Amino acid sequence: MSPQTPALFTLHQPSVPQLPLVCDSPHSGTTYPADFQTVLPLSELRAAEDTHVEALWGAAPALGATLLEAHFPRSYLDLNRSLDDIDPALLDGPWPAPLSPGEKTRLGSGLIWRSVKGLPLYDRPLSVAEVQARIERCYRPYHAALSDAVAQTQARFGAVWHLNLHSMPNNAYERLQIKSPHPLADFVLGDRDGSTCEPAFVALVEAHLRAKGYTVARNDPYKGVALIARIGQPALNRHSLQIEIRRPIYMDEQTRERSADFGTVQRDITELLQAIAGYLRAHPALRAEQD
Template sequence: MVVSHPGTTGLVLDSPHSGTVYPDDFRSCCERATLRRAEDTHVEKLYAFAPALGAAWTEALFPRSYLDANRDLTEVDSTLLDAPWPHPVATDPAVLSKVRLGKGLVWKYTDEGLPIYDRLLSVAEVESRIERCWTPYHAAVGAAIDAAHARHGRSVHLNCHSMPAVAASHATDFPGLVHADFVIGDRDGTAADPALSHQLCAFLSGRGYSVSYNHPYKGVELVRRHGRPAEGRHSIQVEINRRLYMDETSLALVQPGFDRLQADLKAMVRMLLAPAPAD
């Protein structure tokens, strides 16, 4: 359920939400078309050039609505379970805001607030998803970053996402927000050197895109877990507005938007691969 390509450079990319392989045990009361709106559709195609440039690449094949690899294991909604969860549960209000929206480790609601299940899940069911999906995904990303850092003494990790043109009612804490073309997030400078994040923002702005920094997306579990800029480990979340490259209703790619965007992303990756001064 995870695909990983090793790299030869200090750059690592991953896409935790573009998976389209729906497991047989995902017994949802939602239609597949509704569930598919949760995907970061086509992100893996946008960055298909990355391995050829020497960047490590990891992508989830399982869908985000089945298990969200960008959530911590403590972000479990106990109201979705038929028995008490026997593992630690988050208590931080900032973390729990997503759980309350139905967007924890296992989603309860779609972005539009529709229930995903007409039943309660068993503890064993959720534990199995963690074992088959979350654990190998995080292991692959962590191994890629460790290898990149070992090779070069510095690693840059881009956590690759897409976002709807307008935030839905249950998607974020900012329903109805019209998104910029890109949102660059480094958890307020704690997951990456802000100078590197600003470099990305400036590059994208120079290509004619509107760019927001740390709003409304700061980066979540994958950048939090792997971003340690003091150690030369920089982790940045990159959100791309879907209207730039696809029809959000049919999910079809649109041209020339896709080709232009992919060319600009390739140029961005090449910029990151250029020699950089030591941290």
């Protein structure tokens, strides 16, 4: 990569003794590639960003965790989708492998987004070659870095915990076309209905956030998608939890600017990371591996 080419992602290594904790923020990127030829203005595109999530969790390396953050936007390529989750109607020709577009693709937000807030991103079909180029340039290197971090951490400690970090719009239910009898929680913890993470870890995160005064839901409306589904295998001592934060509690959704409460939310998350660090240091699976 030449010095003039913006970095696609940054892997922040622990700056103190390492914990068996890997965090990744795949949707907080704000650097828009030059070849992203969309008809939408930046003001509309930014509604797709998980803006500032990497900063909310920025204390992770100083507490012993690894933190990976993407710099390109999810509307260009969504790292939390599988490689076959592509809308064939977006393409100018047949894809060279079988496709399996899912519900997110139906809503316009598959591997390659079709729309933001219902507004079309493109006035033309995308060439198969340009989509393949995005995958090779962005998707594969990010996933390789995350996979390596998870594998190396587990090899060292015998177990690994992964936090997949996101934020959600205040009208998430509406965007997902879900009718809910209750308002959106401040934090949504997704473990794919209990299948990707040990219950005690999820309970620790929930209890800490509730003690800080936040509302917390599990798997409603976000259960977690491709990343935690691949990483989270509790039977193999691999635990993965998706954490969504309701955007208005820390920023202005229209301007994307940090609100006056940003520092409070950031501090509360840092204290959550401290609680997680204590939990992991005392975890019996690690003691068993280290003895």
